[in-house]
Amino acid sequence: MSDWPPHVTVATVVERDGLFLMVEERDKSTGEMVFNQPAGHLDPGENLREAALRETLEETGWEVELTGVLGMALYNARNGTVYYRTTFLARPVRAVPGATLDPDIHAVHWLSYEEIEANSAKLRSPLVLAAIEQYRKGLCGPLDLVYG
Template identity: 40%
Template sequence: MVWKPHVTVAAVVEEAGRFLLVEEMVEGRRCFNQPAGHWDPGESLLDAVIRETLEETAYAFEPEYLTGIYHWEHPGKDLTYLRFAFGGKLGPQRQDYALDTGIIGPVWMLPAEVDAAHEHLRNVMVQRCIGDYLAGKRYPLEILHSLTD
C-alpha cells in the first residue's frame, strides 16, 4: 500500500468575534468546517485557499498569515491529513456565485457556538484552528516556498 496523505488548506476568518464556517453535507451528515479543501496540482497553497474559500462561501479571501500546519489521522478511516490554515480578510461576496456541490452555505459562529456544535464539526482541526487563531498564532507567509523550475 502506498501512503498518500491528503494535503488541504483552510481559511480562518474572524469578524466581530464570529468565525466564518461552512455548513455542508458530507457522507449524509450535516457538519461545519472552515472553508477548506484539497490542494490541487499546479497551484500554490495560497491560490488553493483563495479558490476553496470562493468555491464554498462565494467570498473573495486574502490570506495574510499562516495560523498553523496540522497533521490529523482520521480515526475511522485509513486517511492522513496535512492542513495548512491561513488567516486573512474577506473581500466582497459574489451574489451570483454557485457554491460547490454539498455546500449548504456560509455561517458565522461565535467560539462558544463552535464549541457547542463540536459533534457537528467536520473534524477536530476546526476547533484547533480557531483556538490557535485566538491564541494569537500568526506566521508570515514568507515561510512558504515554491521551488518549481
C-alpha cells in the first residue's frame, strides 16, 4: 500500500566547473548513508522555487540562483512513500560563511559525474542520477514553467 497523497518535494542540481553540489545524509528509513542533491519537502506557505532555494541553503550552506526546471517526477520509495519531486537547475552564487546545516547532513561535496555514477548504489533514489543525466543532455525548461 502506498502512502497517499504524495509528499511534495524539490531538488536542485547545482553544477560548477564540471562538479555537482551533493549532500551526504542518513536515510531515516534504512539508516544508511546516501548521496543526494540538495532536496527536501515543501513547507506550508512557500512555493516550489522558494523551497528549492531554502533547502539548498539549509543543506549545503550555498546560496544559488535558479536557472531552469529539469523535470517533475513521481517516485515510489521502498518504504511505500510516494514523492512528487520538482527538480530545478541552479548556479552557485556564494557559500555563506558560518552557515548551520540541517542536522541530517553529514557532509557537503562537489563531485564529478563519474564519482556520482561510481556511487550509484549509494544514491538516495534513482531520481538523483536521472536529474544529472537530464542536465548533461541539455534538457532543461524555463523557470516560467513553474509559477505560484
